[in-house]
Amino acid sequence: MTQPCILIVDADVLIRHPLAEYLRECGFRVLEAASATEARQVLEEGRLPIDVVFADVDASGDGFALAAWIRGNHPVVRVILAGSHATAAESAGDLCEDGPIAAKPYDHQFLLAEIRRLLAARERNKDRD
Amino acid sequence: MREPERQPAPRAPCVLVVEDDTLVRVAICEDLREAGFSVVEAAAADEALSYLGAGQRIDLVFTDIQMPGRLDGIGLARRLRARDPGLPVVLTSGNAAPPDDLDGAVFLPKPYDHRRVAEIALELTGPQRREAE
Numbered sequence: 152m153t154q155p156c157i158l159i160v161d162a163d164v165l166i167r168h169p170l171a172e173y174l175r176e177c178g179f180r181v182l183e184a185a186s187a188t189e190a191r192q193v194l195e196e197g198r199l200p201i202d203v204v205f206a207d208v209d210a211s212g213d214g215f216a217l218a219a220w221i222r223g224n225h226p227v228v229r230v231i232l233a234g235s236h237a238t239a240a241e242s243a244g245d246l247c248e249d250g251p252i253a254a255k256p257y258d259h260q261f262l263l264a265e266i267r268r269l270l271a272a273r274e275r276n277k278d279r280d
Numbered sequence: 281m282r283e284p285e286r287q288p289a290p291r292a293p294c295v296l297v298v299e300d301d302t303l304v305r306v307a308i309c310e311d312l313r314e315a316g317f318s319v320v321e322a323a324a325a326d327e328a329l330s331y332l333g334a335g336q337r338i339d340l341v342f343t344d345i346q347m348p349g350r351l352d353g354i355g356l357a358r359r360l361r362a363r364d365p366g367l368p369v370v371l372t373s374g375n376a377a378p379p380d381d382l383d384g385a386v387f388l389p390k391p392y393d394h395r396r397v398a399e400i401a402l403e404l405t406g407p408q409r410r411e412a413e
Contacts (some may be wrong), residue, residue, distance in 0.1 A: 164331045169321055185323035189302040196303055
């Protein structure tokens with residue numbers, strides 16, 4: 152089985168890097184982007200099929216627009232939006248599968264469980280189709 | 281009979297890759313990880329300094345010279361070498377000619393073979409170098 156690929160979008164290397172390393176240790180292939188623009192470039196290039204995008208709405212510049220763009224252009228990619236403001240979290244609810252689930256500081260184990268849940272749900276949907 | 285003392289697993293050398301071209305950075309970092317390195321990615325010099333300012337340790341810096349922001353790759357290398365004069369630095373650029381003052385850094389012109397990056401990283405962080413120190 153190929154490793155699921157996660158794209159983490161966060162401008163803060165001190166937040167992005169530890170999360171990326173944790174997910175790598177858990178067996179995921181992890182790509183990192185410092186902004187929404189970088190994330191689009193990685194998705195557009197398509198060298199590695201991305202399964203889940205985890206994006207910080209606050210730090211990545213335009214996380215909401217990124218999520219909407221992913222929905223329109225890469226509908227199989229699951230999106231988790233995270234933010235530290237309640238209003239941002241509310242808005243994110245419309246763009247994620249089950250609403251925003253993460254607030255800073257991120258609980259790595261909780262995020263891991265959420266990523267696994269999204270991937271499992273996607274597999275179930277595939278089986279149904 | 282005494283149990284042999286268990287040695288801790290050796291830490292993978294850590295390479296800080298500073299490159300504003302996302303796709304180039306992602307590809308280099310993937311290759312370095314596959315070669316066994318621990319890799320920290322930064323899209324600009326400020327991000328690299330932010331990481332190091334938090335007290336994180338690295339064994340090698342691989343940085344593009346032309347980057348947006350307050351510092352280019354040469355300025356970043358100077359700042360890092362001022363803190364740690366023995367830190368190996370690899371500078372890369374689309375300009376074929378190396379800068380006048382490399383200050384001990386290795387220069388790798390673009391475009392380069394990504395495997396060459398891992399080879400250089402190994403040469404600069406490998407056991408021979410550590411034994412020589």
